[in-house]
Amino acid sequence: MKNSKTKAKYQTFIGLEVHIHLITESKVFCGCRNVFGSEPNTNVCPVCMGYPGVLPSLNEEAVKKAYQVAMALNCHLNEKAVFERKNYFYPDMPKNYQISQFEFPFGVDGYFDLELADGSTRKIRIHDVHLEEDAGKMIHEGSQSKLDYNRAGTPLLEIVTEPDLVTGEEAEAFVQQFRQMVRYLGVTDGNMEEGSLRCDANVSINEFGKGLGTKTECKNLNSSRFIKKALEYEIKRHTKVINSGDTIIQETRLWDESSSKTSSMRTKESSNDYRYFPEPDLPPYWPETKFLADIKESLVELPGIRKNRFIDEYGINQQQALFLTSEKSMADFFETVVEGDIEDKSLPGTVASWLSGNVQKILNNSGQGIEESSLSPRRLLSILNMIKKDKISTGIGKKVLGLVFEADKDPEDIVKNMGLDEGPDESEIFRIVSDIVDANPKVAEAIRDGADKQIGFFMGQVMKATSGKANPGKIQKLLREKILTGPEKN
Numbered sequence: 467m468k469n470s471k472t473k474a475k476y477q478t479f480i481g482l483e484v485h486i487h488l489i490t491e492s493k494v495f496c497g498c499r500n501v502f503g504s505e506p507n508t509n510v511c512p513v514c515m516g517y518p519g520v521l522p523s524l525n526e527e528a529v530k531k532a533y534q535v536a537m538a539l540n541c542h543l544n545e546k547a548v549f550e551r552k553n554y555f556y557p558d559m560p561k562n563y564q565i566s567q568f569e570f571p572f573g574v575d576g577y578f579d580l581e582l583a584d585g586s587t588r589k590i591r592i593h594d595v596h597l598e599e600d601a602g603k604m605i606h607e608g609s610q611s612k613l614d615y616n617r618a619g620t621p622l623l624e625i626v627t628e629p630d631l632v633t634g635e636e637a638e639a640f641v642q643q644f645r646q647m648v649r650y651l652g653v654t655d656g657n658m659e660e661g662s663l664r665c666d667a668n669v670s671i672n673e674f675g676k677g678l679g680t681k682t683e684c685k686n687l688n689s690s691r692f693i694k695k696a697l698e699y700e701i702k703r704h705t706k707v708i709n710s711g712d713t714i715i716q717e718t719r720l721w722d723e724s725s726s727k728t729s730s731m732r733t734k735e736s737s738n739d740y741r742y743f744p745e746p747d748l749p750p751y752w753p754e755t756k757f758l759a760d761i762k763e764s765l766v767e768l769p770g771i772r773k774n775r776f777i778d779e780y781g782i783n784q785q786q787a788l789f790l791t792s793e794k795s796m797a798d799f800f801e802t803v804v805e806g807d808i809e810d811k812s813l814p815g816t817v818a819s820w821l822s823g824n825v826q827k828i829l830n831n832s833g834q835g836i837e838e839s840s841l842s843p844r845r846l847l848s849i850l851n852m853i854k855k856d857k858i859s860t861g862i863g864k865k866v867l868g869l870v871f872e873a874d875k876d877p878e879d880i881v882k883n884m885g886l887d888e889g890p891d892e893s894e895i896f897r898i899v900s901d902i903v904d905a906n907p908k909v910a911e912a913i914r915d916g917a918d919k920q921i922g923f924f925m926g927q928v929m930k931a932t933s934g935k936a937n938p939g940k941i942q943k944l945l946r947e948k949i950l951t952g953p954e955k956n
């Protein structure tokens with residue numbers, strides 16, 4: 467009741483600022499290594515420590531990755547990109563300014579097709595995509611605060627959306643889908659716990675048709691679930707404040723997961739507080755047409771497009787296509803197996819259900835990704851082929867799959883070494899049965915005369931000849947047939 471009334475009265479506006487840590491060998495303006503988890507202050511140099519007189523030089527790999535994201539977000543690429551100094555003081559930033567982009571970032575005015583819960587999509591406008599350097603890290607231990615500058619100067623890409631999202635759930639979905647996209651592009655690992663993907667959210671509410679309200683910014687949202695919870699909390703808080711006749715103060719608020727609340731951190735600076743000005747030590751960046759064309763050419767197929775293609779091309783269902791395309795490595799694996807036997811039209815469906823069922827179960831238990839496991843597309847195809855050719859049953863196939871993961875061996879070898887195959891087929895068993903019965907006419911005669919127990923003698927002989935792999939029921943049936951019709955055939 468209350469909810470629907472609120473919804474009818476106010477309109478919500480949510481915008482996100484998503485930061486991703488780019489995967490590069492070195493930092494964005496110096497040659498220091500760009501890695502997570504080193505001993506504190508071991509990946510530092512005069513440039514990223516902000517010593518006087520040093521000069522930054524731009525890392526082209528970071529630029530390439532920035533353009534990849536800008537292109538994937540359908541941005542207009544500025545003819546020239548300009549780096550600017552964002553001035554503020556904080557101990558984790560030794561230069562007292564951060565090199566960022568402001569007026570001329572790499573990309574502007576893009577959009578992201580957000581897939582909504584009902585399966586429809588909505589365009590979320592992207593304000594801009596800009597490259598900047600990260601700050602160091604402050605670690606508080608008891609009464610001490612320590613500084614680690616390993617992260618200072620590592621490449622950070624910031625993506626700013628327009629306030630087009632309307633619920634916490636949508637914001638959560640945006641971050642999840644965006645994360646999937648940038649992982650597909652291979653520009654970041656998107657690990658939120660390690661801070662490779664960080665998100666701040668702006669939210670405001672206002673009466674319908676009156677435009678944006680006064681916004682607050684939520685920080686400390688280091689999981690997509692927190693984003694949803696923090697925004698839902700803020701929307702309720704805004705509604706309550708406005709309903710009571712008070713006004714919202716523009717400020718930055720911190721999300722506290724333990725109390726499930728946001729609290730005021732500082733009143734928000736406006737951009738002119740930062741006194742942005744062009745970085746005098748870096749010339750404007752003019753990308754060459756060929757450089758951009760090569761990047762565009764190298765862009766991978768994005769997850770949403772790939773999912774729809776899987777449904778159309780392979781005839782698999784929505785659920786399976788969603789699963790298969792959730793990670794690029796899984797989607798690549800699937801297609802490699804399917805391409806192994808393009809004649810078999812039922813193969814895509816079989817592979818999809820094996821990957822989403824048996825294989826995923828094992829991966830979940832081991833916490834491995836498919837690319838780091840010992841299952842290769844060729845190995846999975848070989849298991850499926852043995853099942854198709856009745857060499858092994860589906861049950862044995864599952865067992866072999868588990869053993870491939872455990873022992874890192876080829877399925878054919880596992881089946882051979884463990885004697886898991888079904889053994890000879892019916893015609894082969896019949897040939898063996900015939901030979902043995904023909905070689906022992908007196909025993910056959912005795913059985914025909916009523917000494918039924920003697921059939922055990924033949925059973926033993928046939929089992930031995932087939933190394934115990936033939937089905938006993940099948941042997942017995944064929945034996946009786948042969949013994950009964952035996953004399954006529956002789």
Ligand SMILES: [Zn+2]
Binds near residue numbers: 513514
């Ligand atoms: Zn450095």
